Amino acid sequence: MNFKQFTAIRILVIIIMAGFISWAVVSANIWIPIPVVIAAVVVMMLLRRRVREVVVDERVYSIAEKASLVAFRIFGIAAAVIGITLVALGWQSASDLYKIGLTLAYSACGLLIIYYIAYLYYNRKYSGKK
Amino acid sequence: MSRISNQIRRLRFDHGEMTQEELAQRAGCTRQTIIALEQGKYVPSIELAFKIAHALGVALEEVFQYEA
Numbered sequence: 568m569n570f571k572q573f574t575a576i577r578i579l580v581i582i583i584m585a586g587f588i589s590w591a592v593v594s595a596n597i598w599i600p601i602p603v604v605i606a607a608v609v610v611m612m613l614l615r616r617r618v619r620e621v622v623v624d625e626r627v628y629s630i631a632e633k634a635s636l637v638a639f640r641i642f643g644i645a646a647a648v649i650g651i652t653l654v655a656l657g658w659q660s661a662s663d664l665y666k667i668g669l670t671l672a673y674s675a676c677g678l679l680i681i682y683y684i685a686y687l688y689y690n691r692k693y694s695g696k697k
Numbered sequence: 698m699s700r701i702s703n704q705i706r707r708l709r710f711d712h713g714e715m716t717q718e719e720l721a722q723r724a725g726c727t728r729q730t731i732i733a734l735e736q737g738k739y740v741p742s743i744e745l746a747f748k749i750a751h752a753l754g755v756a757l758e759e760v761f762q763y764e765a
Contacts (some may be wrong), residue, residue, distance in 0.1 A: 621721065625744075629739075
């Protein structure tokens with residue numbers, strides 16, 4: 568199997584998976600997506616093994632790293648600013664705004680903690696320290 | 698713009714008109730990476746640079762040049 572065929576099948580699998588998830592949302596059935604997502608992951612893993620060409624290389628990882636950093640910064644800043652704003656707006660009434668704001672603010676904190684732990688790990692890994 | 702230039706395109710043709718696909722297979726990367734390298738849009742790691750030089754059968758400095 569070549570890379571073009573693999574890409575075409577991957578798109579088809581994503582479309583089928585999206586269809587099942589849409590159906591699950593419409594029918595309010597949370598048990599549909601679980602086997603579908605597992606089956607899709609297994610199919611993609613099996614297909615990737617059959618591709619003789621290199622599918623992922625260092626350039627793809629480099630792009631993914633840059634995209635992750637941009638996504639982290641945008642989400643982190645947006646979640647913190649919107650979260651604090653919503654907390655401030657719903658502070659006295661303890662409304663849904665307050666709860667949503669807290670969730671966003673805690674998400675931003677969680678993201679920062681994960682980033683810091685990952686940074687420490689990779690900094691130690693690539694610093695030569697034991 | 699990167700200060701590292703390369704001669705991949707010329708060396709491919711010197712090497713029996715090797716295709717981008719063939720070079721990618723020999724170097725263990727994707728054809729898109731070879732295209733990006735030839736256009737000067739991507740600077741490879743040392744490891745990939747060595748693999749490309751090895752695939753083209755030349756020394757590393759024949760493929761990549763650093764303009765100080």
